[in-house]
Amino acid sequence: MKLYVGGAHQGKAAYVKEQTGLSPRLCTPEEALSAPAVDQFHRICRTLLEREEDLGQYVDRLLAENPDAVILCDEIGLGVVPLDPFERRWREETGRALCRLAASAERVERVVCGLGWRLK
Numbered sequence: 001m002k003l004y005v006g007g008a009h010q011g012k013a014a015y016v017k018e019q020t021g022l023s024p025r026l027c028t029p030e031e032a033l034s035a036p037a038v039d040q041f042h043r044i045c046r047t048l049l050e051r052e053e054d055l056g057q058y059v060d061r062l063l064a065e066n067p068d069a070v071i072l073c074d075e076i077g078l079g080v081v082p083l084d085p086f087e088r089r090w091r092e093e094t095g096r097a098l099c100r101l102a103a104s105a106e107r108v109e110r111v112v113c114g115l116g117w118r119l120k
Helices: 012-018 041-050 055-065 086-105
Strands: 002-006 037-039 070-074 108-113 115-118
Touching: 002 012, 002 086, 012 041, 012 070, 012 108, 037 041, 037 108, 041 055, 041 070, 041 086, 055 086, 070 086
Parallel strands: 002 070, 002 108, 037 070
Antiparallel strands: 108 115
16 A cells, blocks of 8 residues: 655645656545545545544554555644534544555555655
């Protein structure tokens, strides 16, 4: 699995297409279990939390069922801490999910201004 993170609108999708030849696409949580390149993983996390599903179990399933996936995710944990408890939980649990994905990934890159910076 390859993981690409960065701020919104920083050129992650174009960078991934250039590097891998894959076009990341928006997916439902179910579609992401078999998609070659998943865009906006943070939205999948939000959907699962809204459904009151266990995000940790989902990450384990994603790693098991789609080990070659390319995952793109916006960095959503920076900036002002939201007052809304759900918004805080979403950011915290997405961050934890990304840590688990990064630990298992063969490659992790941060993309800023369309430029990749390899972390792993």
